Amino acid sequence: MTLPTEYAEAVLDIVDRIPEGRVMTYGMIAEVLREVFGRGSARTVGTVMSRYGGGVPWHRVVASNGRLPPGHEAEARARLMSEDVPFRGQHVVLDETRWWPDAEDIMAVER
């Protein structure tokens, strides 16, 4: 599948590397992108996910407070719970599931 921009492709590349049972926030992804591209913001990552997130494990990307993507709460929650991601009410317990790509992953994204 061909993506419209290199930037969007990098976003999806990172999301695709999130392991089962772990999550990243939009803000964390934006930080990685700033390392790789020197640009990016949480807001933009959300926009990209909204448009092109269909082909990656989008449910492993949540807001900084653990909230799930608007309009997809039910499905995201079901998928995450099947991966044993802990919940506190309707939001993910980030302290126990936060994932950060290692150097190899980041270099692979840069490629």
Place this chain on the structure above:
DNA sequence: GGGGTGACCCAGT
């Protein structure tokens, strides 16, 4: 090339 649109974030109230 200018302006509107968000699956965000954070600090303040």
Place this chain on the structure above:
DNA sequence: TACTGGGCCACCC
């Protein structure tokens, strides 16, 4: 806990 306002910036007309 819930709601604002300001900042943010790639994408799409």
